[in-house]
Amino acid sequence: MKFKFDEKKLAEIEKVLETKFAKRGNQYRAVLMNPVEHRKLSIEIYPQIKIGHRTGNLVSIYTNNTHAQLHFCDGFVASDFLGEVTFFAEYNGRLSGIVVEKQAACSIFTNVERELLSGDFEKLAPEVMLSGLALSLTEPLLDENKKESRDE
Template sequence: MPLLSDADLDRAASVLGVTPDREGSLTRLALSDSGSGRRLAVEVTSTGDTSLVKVYGTEAHLELHDCAGLVTSDELGEVIFFARGGGRVAGLVVEREAACSLYANVSEHLLSADFLTVAPEVAQAAVVLSLSEPLFEGDWTPEG
């Protein structure tokens, strides 16, 4: 599994509107939203040859192990961290407004499915995680 680079994390920080705080192999992104009162800390650590993404919130702690890459959206103000293995995909979505969502253990087959034909309860996960497809097809670049 590849490590997330400083350039990847700088891009994520830019989309989230924060400054990355680095200490050795740890990069921390602190987010807050005054309107909602939400606060999140996102910590990315290089652990050997993989990256571990942790999200700390007031009421939750989430971890994404073996993170293989990320996709950013300036328009949505989101960063999606992805992991994939054993025919399954997981995605941790971090929003500029200090919100977070986790999609875990989703079948790879859903990513390329016709979203109009999948069960409504899995359609959102399929749509969100389908953004990871280029990461695993060999045609992905950090800027793409």
């Protein structure tokens, strides 16, 4: 079963990011503001749209200086403790993710080897360690998605 955004999942994201999504057609949009740091971030989620010849989830992030997209989003991890939501996609054993913080910041990690998520982080160079740590939250969901794919 493919991951799908629904009202319950969107409410989970809203809670962690302390925002509300506005729905326009097949798009959900929210804006995060951080006046202290002079940051503004917009997040748009397009559930099950046509991307090339396939259908999937698209997550777009807009900041004053950046536009980032995650195609074929396979899911997310919403962490109240960290105050952030990690959107992720896996393709051929490599993981990409966008981490959105409620303080209107984001980090992007692309093409990360899946084996880095559960390896010994202390053996990794600091430049590589951060991506493995950040995306390690997704590992249980990746395993669940893989199991569901086998069961179909």
